Amino acid sequence: MPVLKKATLEKSASKGSEETEELPKLPVPPLQQTMDMYLKCMKHLVSEEQYKKSKAIVEKFIMPGGVGEMLQQKLLERQEKTENWIHQYWLDDMYLNNRLPLPVNSSPAVIFARHNFQDANDQLRFTANLISGVLDYKTLLDMHALPVDFARGQLSGQPMCMKQYYGLFSSYRLPGPSKDTLVAQESSIMPEPEHIIVACNNQFFVLDVVINFRRLSEGDLFTQLKKIVRMAENEDERLPPIGLLTSDGRAEWSQAREVLMKDSTNRDSLDMIERCMCLVCLDAPTGLELNEANRALQLLHGGGYDKNGGNRWYDKPMQFVVGRDGVCGTICEHSPFDGIVLVQCTEHLLKYMKNSPKKLVRADSVSELPAPRRLRWKCSPEIQGHLASSAEKLQRIVNNLDFTVYRFKGYGKEFIKKQKMSPDAFIQISLQLAFYRCHRKLVPTYESASIRRFRMGRVDNIRSSTAEALAFVKAMMDGKSTISDSEKMEYLRSAIAAQTNYTILAITGMAIDNHLLALRELAREHCKELPEVFTDEMYLSSNRFILSTSQVPTTMEMFCCYGPVVPNGYGACYNPQPESILFCISSFRDCKETSSDTFAKAVEESLTAMGDLCVQHNTKAQTPVKERKSQQENGHRT
Template identity: 65%
Template sequence: MPILEREPPKGRRESYVLPKVPVPPLRQTLDKYLTCMKHLVEDEQYQNTKAIVKKFGESGGTGEFLQKKLLERSEKTYNWVYDYWLEDMYLNQRLALPVNSNPAMVFPKQNFTDRKDSLRFAAHLITGVLEYKERIDSRALPVDFARGQLAGTPLCMKQYYRLFNTYRQPGLKRDTLLIHQPGVVEQEHIIVACKNQFFVLDLVVKGKKLKEMDILTQLEKIVKMAENREERQPPFGLFTSDGRTEWAQARDVLIKESVNRESLAVIESCLCVVCLDEPSGMDCGDTSRALLMLHGGGHEKMGANRWYDKPMQFVVGEDGVCGTVCEHSPFEGIVLVACTEYLMKFMTGSPSKMGRATSVSELPTPRRLIWKTSTQIDSLLKACAQRLQSLVRNLDMDVHKFEAYGKEFIKKQKMSPDAYIQIALQLAFYRCNGRLVSTYESASIRRFHEGRVDNIRSATPEALAFVKAMTDIKASDSEKIKRLWDAINAQTNNTILAITGMGIDNHLLGLREISKELNMDMPEIFMDKTYVTSNQFILSTSQVPTTVEMFCCYGPVVPNGYGCCYNPQSEHLLFSVTSFHGSTETSSAVFIKALDEGLLEMRGLCSRTNKSQAAPSSTTGHSRPGVGGKPPIPPESRNVTLWRF
């Protein structure tokens, strides 16, 4: 097993043992793949797929050869799937980052009395960010440990150390994740966006770190500078909202000028971006705040007051709309949750350190980033603005608080809240469409070295049997509750397989990618229509629970799909559902209505049957079935299902 070094500073060495991500048995993955897809495609198509899979997996065939090569790769690397996964999930993707990729965390609505009040909030937030980064740099963050079934197992911490030192640079065919190594590039500045202008806020002046009052002073200067129309620069932040290839092409034009290269380099090496937004003119309800976080309301509002390539981008609106927008490739949701919860607790629990005197006698004027434009660049910017506006108009979002009950009721049924909600999502989709589709629910594999996620395929045969029973007026309650337990158990078993490195998606991805590396003809299994269908996640879901008042949201991953992020609380369930107006197959409001109805029907079913029917013996006494008699892994644990990617 490899030793995972946590990049200790100045000779301080701390390490802990983490296993490598396993390579699942080939036959197990192929059998599971067929099981996952049989009920999601037509029978004729399935029979064709079954024959293709059989040929792929036969003794001495292509599958065995690729499996052997994958095992060899595993022996030579710390994590055989990491690079494949990162490129496939993010760096190779060409869609624009807003909505399509970048998730957002929406903070509670703030009640600012005036602009200076919002700047005080921003200064305090930046102070919290610097404190959290200091904890990261000094390796003072406590190591996360797995709970439940494999309690005590340390979890990989590397994602935390990429919160503030990474940048996603656009490429013509593939983006690059830049990682600034400590000691090589000193990150001593943040970028502040205000009125679509970008300013450098140096955090160290004359060898001294700025105090909170200093930061506030600099933010006030930035706001004043941004109001100067004579020095106003073009809204170059719009470029980062465009498709990745289009942005890469525009970047190639920009960097022909040295001043543009210098401005880009300063942004790429910053610690984070802080966006000081003007009032949006929209209502400040949950849905409107979520929209402003995801895409800024387009170029007519705050869409150009962003730099979407930077992983950590904090938004502080003068009207109290606040949150963070994240470029997702360096880290998963649990890291974002941990960071933002720390900041929210810092904001409410740590008094603002605004002294009368500043710590630095003379603060230099913050530097405005300068851009050299041209007719060609202006034309490219206008095209960017139009494409962003189309994306804004197309997004159909509904943030909904289901208040009839929360996870405590589900736990009383001795059911996993996560599995229960996943089944409810399947029921809602079936009610709307009369079928089930490939569904993505992320499962953390952080118990392994550099582990990211695999997929829990929630659209199981057992889930289909349940939703059919629930929509059959002839089905009895006893049959329905049995089908519900079958679906819960199947979902739980899939979860356990995924978090222990036995999921099918990463394995199939590895087999496909290693065939490319070997310059082989693409195996038929990966060109099969069923494989294409299996990776079109019309229902993209994730549980992102929080312990403080905030919520996460993101967009669909396919044009005719839904993005559904849910936050189970004790007495209510919060759902952020997105789809696209351009699809005739989807409607966020219709889906929410079906979800509401299904959750109420499931409660009624449980309430009617729990008096006369005990839970199945395999789950008696615990909310989730375990393996080998061990306690199950709680779905709300930080290392289970906390993000879609």
Template identity: 55%
Template sequence: ALPKLPVPPLQQTLEGYLKVVRPLVSDDEYEQTKRKVEEFGKPGGDGEMLQEKLLEYAQTKVNWVYDWWMDDMYLTARLPLVINSSPGMVFPKQIFTEPSDQLRFAARLISGIMDYKVILDARALPIDYARGQLAGQPLCMEQYYRLFSSYRVPGLTRDMLVSPDSSVMPEPEHIIVVCKNQFFVLDVIINFKRLSEADLFNQLKRIMQAATAGDRCEPVGLLTAGDRTEWAKARIKLMEDSTNRDSLDMIERCIFVLCMDEGVCCDKTDLTLACQMLHGNGSHSNTPNRWFDKTMQFIVADDGACGLVYEHSPSEGVAVVQLVEHLLNYIQKYGSKKMLRAQSICELPYPRRLRWKLSPEVFHYLKTSRESVDRSIANMDLHIMRYTRFGKSFPKSQNMSPDGFVQLALQLTYFKLHKRLVSTYESASTRRFQLGRVDNIRAASIEAHNWVRAMCSDTVEVSDYDRMELFKKALKAQRNFTLQALKGQGIDCHLLGLKEMAAMIDMPMPDIFTDEPFDLTNKFVLSTSQVPTTMDAFMCYGPVVNNGYGACYNPHDDYILFCLSSFKDCGDSHSEMFTIALRQALDDMQHLCLKVSFLLISHPSVHVQS
């Protein structure tokens, strides 16, 4: 049994919070915040009282922050899932030479996913153990078991994440296939037997033929791409009709969604592939060929583009990546084998097309959602950079953490462009604890601020040796933040818990939580995440604030793949400029490391001068 997530000591969190605030605000603002923090943390003050109540509350919960964190991070957010919340993932490009190749690949993909689901259903997935810092500790596996059993239902003020109770409802035996914006029920298990790939191929062929021959269908899937409250209202209207209730029920209970897309363009670059997986390129392209509330949506286009988009609330990227690696290995393993017709299950029933009856009110919501998602997609500024000068092997050769190296490169990049640091989010897994999800590694540290200023300084008083010493201190601070978060001692979840406890007992909100710097530290202008894969697959997502950047990176031995995003209508952010500055920052950091190493070897007793 894994331990419960601890509640960190109050003073430790308050000291850590002040360290986070310091590089983000002016001296006067910092002094004001410091006084409020000291008032909150004084003996017998609000902080001690809330801490005591939080400790009591934690005794009654498997994971004291889980529900609060889920609401704060996902379920109370009203922004559309598309771009703002749901990451896309690009698989290695496939070569399809004839129309049936898309169906063959999709059949094999379904088979590979069901192969993985058998392991999940038996609870036979090998336990993950921590790597890197705190290596060897067992990790909570619950996120894996939510991949095919969860569904996000829109609510007027708060969404719900539901998992059908298998003791009440039978396990689902169908998937939903979306083709030409039409939804079909495909049974993948019939009479307790999984369909063979040959049978899946034939059923997919039937779906393709039916979708092509069918009447023009309203793009109902676009409803899931809009504002969450508006979609909740539309869903209430849909549920008034029994035909719609049946269709929604079949989608909500399915194992996963398979989107059979139409190719977007001949030029399958990293960027065009990323856009197709992340948002589908708009209402006149593949965006209506989605149902964004379903946790797992796999995408196979007729031009060989393939990947997925997933609803983020049930799981972190690590569980999705593990599933994808299993899937791609399965496809690779059986890819060269011809699809033999296994013993067919007698005459298979035709896949059922889902029907919809749309009222004038629903048509209004559909129009609003279409306009909204098209605006969001047009406003998205996504850049993919394969940095090939070095990969994670270079920081390792310098006895540096590759993740810490990249995080500080992102800090240097932002400082080069804006001459300041901003609140930064990097997820740190808390899976060492029951139902653990993440806490935040705060890369915009005091030490990082000192280092980036030295890197951008032209004064002769600052030597490369000084820059290197400051770099090492910044890396150490980053490592300490990381370890603290991994051990369940991060500040973000704890401060959230104290704030939620104040709301729970209906006391006036303490000044520490209404202070402007508190709001500033929780607006993550840099939203970053390392999502490593062993194959040529990568993940991408949008910024989490209007003036922010999304920065997802995948470090390989000899290159680093970055997916960088911002919004075009914001004058403060610009993905192309950020990409150029990031490339220069990484070059500068390598140059600094190599120069100092060389000069220390050549002149071991002399400080290196610029």
């Protein structure tokens, strides 16, 4: 690494830590407050008998001088010693301890508008332009020149922690037998990556993007990509689809990686992938109708081992997919950063590509560049066995995912704002009503809330299935019509207020999930056995998020999606637009209780009913009292 670059990096790293230090530390909520809130969140979701039992367990836990007070004290000590008391516990619990395969279960995708490539060269010009955008963004990151994000929505205007951005192109999720490791390349030991990996025909190629201290131009990149495509078409050189191994369960992939590492050729290839900036996957045509749902599936799992499922390396945080048939987007390994950071980066890239001059890239622009290098693999019979098993499991994931993209066109966030309600809270209540329509109950619900107002902040959980939401959905589903529209409106406003209040608790570091997780992990470290509060059925069920939701807003022509987090659950990602709302609904076919199409229909019915309620209420509110009395006397419905 040249001296100048190293000095710049050291300077920018110190600048980054200064930015972080200016933010406040995440507060520790009072123990009594969290335990009271926990009981309140769960009371209406469990049986009376279960609630009484759990309440007694909680009371024992928080007794003066008891285990709860001891753990709270340990947590306050941890807050003093660390930048962020929840960060590592949360990262381990949410991602690194999870043994499920990354596709669908963990890795979200962003789907771009479909592109109409005239020919293979057109696809490669687009890819060269995209890579150039990545390098442009990486330069901003390396110089710490990215403008600071400020909070939007509730309590807007506060500066946000920017640390997650620095994991976009310089981290890697290393599989382990019982726990993964998130490897950061920003340390002084690891040089900055100066290459990307291009996947084509399930083969992997090293594309150096900096040669002789000079960043490659788009013309250079186009030339190199053409060479890669030619090399990938050579049947004599074709190697097994090693990328399939990264789609397996984490323990299985860790075991296969250990076998691969025994050979020096494989070690070199793994090293090049693990140290790269990002992956670019040049996908073969899918052969499917390219509606929004099918394009999303290509990003989420690649269509299986016989399509583009092996043309991936799921451990790398950023993979850009450019399909010959115009299916384009990003799939990300989620552990280093949250959805909004992914979206901000992606929006930057799309704007860069839109604004870059559409000059014709000449194939012969630079001929003296060294050819990109194919990564080689030595595959023992044991590895062949792992590959067959990985392929079969990926196919099961593909067949099991029940996914739909639904756009509600009745109204959008502008209508909701006119009701003087938060669009996010309104949509969350509609999801509760939709779930109740399908299942006649409410369940613990996850909605991610950013805590980036604090140093190294990631997310906490907004528990949307409030008692007030349950009262509203029951009123809306009341078959006897004994509840008036004005009463229903009161229930709705109460549910919106409860959702909004909990959102504010979450974003100010006062929600319950992170606090309870930290107390549980400290109990593992300091108690002989886990306190009963953490083994109680109510606590266990409070962490089974049958409804996993997230608002991922963007003004660009793209959308985000992900899979459910439990076998009998739904994933519901939504993007409120001014005049419409886009939903990506996922569930698993194995579960006979769930159906993504049925849930999407219930969302439509719920939003329609809630919109009608608001309109009817407004109409009544605007009708003079005398006129209303006259209409009622004449038996007219207003």
